[in-house]
Amino acid sequence: DAGVTQSPTHLIKTRGQQVTLRCSPKSGHDTVSWYQQALGQGPQFIFQYYEEEERQRGNFPDRFSGHQFPNYSSELNVNALLLGDSALYLCASSHREIKGYTFGSGTRLTVV
Amino acid sequence: EDQVTQSPEALRLQEGESSSLNCSYTVSGLRGLFWYRQDPGKGPEFLFTLYSAGEEKEKERLKATLTKKESFLHITAPKPEDSATYLCAQQETSGSRLTFGEGTQLTVNP
Numbered sequence: 235d236a237g238v239t240q241s242p243t244h245l246i247k248t249r250g251q252q253v254t255l256r257c258s259p260k261s262g263h264d265t266v267s268w269y270q271q272a273l274g275q276g277p278q279f280i281f282q283y284y285e286e287e288e289r290q291r292g293n294f295p296d297r298f299s300g301h302q303f304p305n306y307s308s309e310l311n312v313n314a315l316l317l318g319d320s321a322l323y324l325c326a327s328s329h330r331e332i333k334g335y336t337f338g339s340g341t342r343l344t345v346v
Numbered sequence: 347e348d349q350v351t352q353s354p355e356a357l358r359l360q361e362g363e364s365s366s367l368n369c370s371y372t373v374s375g376l377r378g379l380f381w382y383r384q385d386p387g388k389g390p391e392f393l394f395t396l397y398s399a400g401e402e403k404e405k406e407r408l409k410a411t412l413t414k415k416e417s418f419l420h421i422t423a424p425k426p427e428d429s430a431t432y433l434c435a436q437q438e439t440s441g442s443r444l445t446f447g448e449g450t451q452l453t454v455n456p
Binding site: 342 | 350380382387388389390391392395433435441442443444445446447448449
């Protein structure tokens with residue numbers, strides 16, 4: 235049973251560019267959350283998607299947007315990249331009836 | 347703003363030397379207190395969820411406990427493979443987001 239799958243694993247982008255990260259949730263899960271983890275810090279909540287809608291959002295600018303597809307997979311888009319956007323981006327999936335979260339291995343984004 | 351504070355930031359132990367990690371949380375309505383283990387370059391791996399004060403859960407050399415404002419992760423007779431960053435996170439009753447602490451980096455020397 236595959237867990238949470240994220241792609242790509244690593245990515246290097248230039249300031250001002252746009253990036254799209256992808257996440258496939260664990261089988262049976264219908265909710266996807268995205269987190270940003272800077273080096274040496276704990277993960278910070280970006281937003282959560284359920285039933286293809288954004289349900290909760292953390293303190294991130296509108297440059298961060300997302301989408302959830304009918305098969306529950308999700309994308310995170312970041313526009314106008316800044317150096318400070320360099321981080322590990324984690325996807326976590328869950329089922330609305332279950333309180334636990336399963337994390338993927340993340341996408342390491344480096345902005346130069 | 348709700349916060350989670352973990353201490354110590356880093357901890358070095360000798361193999362077999364037991365210790366505890368602390369997690370203080372501030373949310374008034376706690377839906378769950380989560381503990382995760384994270385290895386370098388990897389995503390967090392789920393360890394425990396605690397729901398109410400007085401609750402305890404165990405897994406191998408780890409035991410997590412919960413009080414009204416704190417949680418402790420006790421490590422008994424640790425081994426080098428227990429070396430990792432341990433994260434705790436609070437989840438409030440009004441939502442499902444997790445608010446994480448900054449973690450405790452544990453190193454167990456053989």
